[in-house]
Amino acid sequence: MEISSLSQSVSVQASAQASAKASLQLLQQTLALQAAGSANLAQPAAPVNPPNLGNRIDVMA
Template identity: 65%
Template sequence: MELNISQVSAQASAQASAQASLLLLKKTLELQASSAASLAQLAAPASTASNPPNLGNNVDLMA
C-alpha cells in the first residue's frame, strides 16, 4: 500500500481538525459546568428567614 503526499496531507489535516474539535468541546463543557455552578449558587435559598420570629410558627386548625 503506497501513500502519496496528498493522502498524508489529508490525514494530517483531518487529525488536526479532530483535535481542534475535541479541544473546543472540552472548553464548551467547562464553561457550561461553570455556568451551571453559578446558577445553582444563585438559586440557593437564603439562610435567614425574612419573617419576624413570632410569625409563621403556629397554624390554626379551626375555622
C-alpha cells in the same frame, strides 16, 4: 502511502483536534456557569412570612 493521502489524513486529524478542543472549552464554560448558578440557589432565602405567623392556634369546639 502517497503524500496527498498523508497530507489529507493530517488535515482531517487537525480539524478533529480543533473541534474537540472547542467542544472542551464550551463544556468548561457551561460547567462554570452551572456552578455559579447552583451556588446562588444554595444560599438560604430570607423568610417571607412575618415572625408572628403560626405562633397561635385558635381552636373552637
